[in-house]
Amino acid sequence: MMRDDTEFLEDDVYNFAYLDEDTKQMIRRTILKAVAIPGFQVPFGSREIPLPHGWGTGGMQLTASLLGQSDVLKVIDQGADDTTNAVSIRRFFKRTTKVRTTRSTREATIIQTRHRIPEHPLTEEQILVFQVPSPEPMRTLVRTEAETRKLHAAGDYSILYLKLYEDIARFGNVATAYNHPVLVNGRYVAAPSPIPKFDNPKLHRNRALLVFSAGRENRIYAIPPFTTVTSLDLEDYPFAVEPQEGRCHLCGSTSAFLDERVTDDGDRVFACSDTSYCEERRRAKRRPNEPVTDRAIEESAGQ
Amino acid sequence: MIDAPLLSVRGLTKHYGATMGCADIAFDLYEGEVLAVVGESGSGKSTLLRCLASDMRPSAGSAIYRTEDGRTHDVFVMDDAERDALIGGEWGFVRQDPAEGLRMNVSAGGNIGEQLIVSGVRHFGRIRTAAVEWLDRVEIGARYIDQTPKVFSGGMRQRLQIARNLVMRPRLVFMDEPTSALDVSVQARLLDLIRRLVQELGLAVVIVTHDLSVARLLSHRILVMRHGRILESGLTDQVLDDPAEPYTQLLVSSVPAV
Numbered sequence: 001m002m003r004d005d006t007e008f009l010e011d012d013v014y015n016f017a018y019l020d021e022d023t024k025q026m027i028r029r030t031i032l033k034a035v036a037i038p039g040f041q042v043p044f045g046s047r048e049i050p051l052p053h054g055w056g057t058g059g060m061q062l063t064a065s066l067l068g069q070s071d072v073l074k075v076i077d078q079g080a081d082d083t084t085n086a087v088s089i090r091r092f093f094k095r096t097t098k099v100r101t102t103r104s105t106r107e108a109t110i111i112q113t114r115h116r117i118p119e120h121p122l123t124e125e126q127i128l129v130f131q132v133p134s135p136e137p138m139r140t141l142v143r144t145e146a147e148t149r150k151l152h153a154a155g156d157y158s159i160l161y162l163k164l165y166e167d168i169a170r171f172g173n174v175a176t177a178y179n180h181p182v183l184v185n186g187r188y189v190a191a192p193s194p195i196p197k198f199d200n201p202k203l204h205r206n207r208a209l210l211v212f213s214a215g216r217e218n219r220i221y222a223i224p225p226f227t228t229v230t231s232l233d234l235e236d237y238p239f240a241v242e243p244q245e246g247r248c249h250l251c252g253s254t255s256a257f258l259d260e261r262v263t264d265d266g267d268r269v270f271a272c273s274d275t276s277y278c279e280e281r282r283r284a285k286r287r288p289n290e291p292v293t294d295r296a297i298e299e300s301a302g303q
Numbered sequence: 304m305i306d307a308p309l310l311s312v313r314g315l316t317k318h319y320g321a322t323m324g325c326a327d328i329a330f331d332l333y334e335g336e337v338l339a340v341v342g343e344s345g346s347g348k349s350t351l352l353r354c355l356a357s358d359m360r361p362s363a364g365s366a367i368y369r370t371e372d373g374r375t376h377d378v379f380v381m382d383d384a385e386r387d388a389l390i391g392g393e394w395g396f397v398r399q400d401p402a403e404g405l406r407m408n409v410s411a412g413g414n415i416g417e418q419l420i421v422s423g424v425r426h427f428g429r430i431r432t433a434a435v436e437w438l439d440r441v442e443i444g445a446r447y448i449d450q451t452p453k454v455f456s457g458g459m460r461q462r463l464q465i466a467r468n469l470v471m472r473p474r475l476v477f478m479d480e481p482t483s484a485l486d487v488s489v490q491a492r493l494l495d496l497i498r499r500l501v502q503e504l505g506l507a508v509v510i511v512t513h514d515l516s517v518a519r520l521l522s523h524r525i526l527v528m529r530h531g532r533i534l535e536s537g538l539t540d541q542v543l544d545d546p547a548e549p550y551t552q553l554l555v556s557s558v559p560a561v
Binding site: 150154156158162164166168169170235236237 | 384387406409416420421425428430431448
């Protein structure tokens with residue numbers, strides 16, 4: 001007989017949210033510093049998490065330090081609530097904190113994300129936690145990490161603009177489709193984790209606190225609510241989101257970020273990358289008069 | 304009309320541990336003047352240049368540089384930001400090995416445009432126009448604008464390095480053996496180019512070379528170095544035609560027909 005894996009866990013085996021209190025305190029202090037210096041990468045002592053590096057260990061340490069008993073947690077991976085990474089991280093925190101989890105962007109107070117910002121606008125009550133593989137936007141362009149820090153200190157981001165020049169000269173436009181660097185609060189340039197360019201405008205004056213963490217690289221940085229965020233561009237080639245062709249074959253959306261999927265017979269269809277947004281829209285079409293609740297979304301996901 | 308020197312060096316000394324790189328170097332350089340530093344390998348001429356261009360910190364001495372706004376700065380005690388501003392703007396540094404002075408995986412246009420970007424230009428069209436102009440001026444040709452220097456010959460790379468350094472219209476350019484890695488015919492053409500540009504732009508240049516004919520062709524004044532010290536200095540023609548020191552006489556006589 002299948003057993004729920006929470007049964008294996010005794011209540012007192014782990015501290016609340018897995019990390020010990022001292023570690024959580026250290027990480028909270030780091031977050032405060034990151035909020036005080038928007039876009040600046042603050043070093044922190046990254047801990048072991050029972051997950052390989054590159055699967056969200058940085059994000060998990062933020063989430064563990066931020067979660068309180070009354071929080072409601074949502075975890076998404078590439079916009080989806082139901083992929084392996086999202087499911088296992090959500091289950092991990094359910095086991096170690098017993099906090100309520102949700103698929104609804106609206107209901108969540110903390111959302112841990114990989115590669116996307118939810119379609120539904122966030123509020124002042126919410127915190128978005130990003131998993132970041134490489135926090136340094138100049139890492140591939142400069143020889144050493146020490147050099148990148150000097151450039152940050154001097155506010156010299158010419159190498160990133162040189163990259164834009166090179167892209168335009170070579171491809172006719174700026175070739176980055178994701179992780180397009182942003183200038184935060186007019187001072188530090190940050191890598192917005194590999195979110196698609198499509199999501200970059202959502203970083204600007206977002207109502208929620210946006211915190212980023214790279215577990216392997218020991219760095220935390222933040223974009224506080226209502227911060228000015230501009231995507232790097234050249235005057236005669238202004239930053240632009242790539243136009244999307246097609247519409248979601250499930251909910252009909254043309255304005256959400258769409259994934260292209262290959263069907264069994266070789267056709268191509270598009271679908272919203274944000275699964276909860278898509279389910280919400282489908283639900284609302286079926287029963288326009290009912291309020292959208294988390295339960296309703298869970299139900300329609302099962303249908 | 305010019306009264307104050309552009310660069311005034313006094314007592315410049317550099318030790319590498321117990322060994323001496325160069326000692327007690329002093330000279331003045333005026334606007335539009337080309338100074339050649341000659342000497343055999345190990346005479347300390349490259350050490351001198353690298354100290355001046357802030358590649359290395361000297362053990363003692365001062366180098367007072369007068370910026371365009373008329374203020375004077377000791378190059379050796381400036382902070383990093385001031386020095387970076389000089390190196391990207393009023394100064395250029397042409398290295399012997401173009402691979403060190405260029406970004407080898409960035410296109411020729413990007414290499415020329417980089418200093419413009421550093422100075423705040425954020426306009427693709429304007430960077431492009433400047434790159435085209437300079438590729439023409441250094442006789443590479445605009446059709447190479449999107450190629451990386453990896454596919455360039457040694458002479459083209461060196462010309463690209465010169466374009467990259469001159470695009471910001473510097474007032475002072477350091478050159479470290481700019482022609483020594485090239486074969487003789489390419490050398491001659493490059494020397495012509497350097498001489499023409501130096502005249503057109505009225506550049507002050509400190510050029511280090513072991514090749515007396517390069518010094519003869521380009522420089523107004525010359526410093527002869529040996530064992531880290533200045534042995535003899537003066538007008539280039541004077542020193543080369545009528546050397547006072549036995550060592551300089553030896554140097555001059557060891558080159559056939561300079």
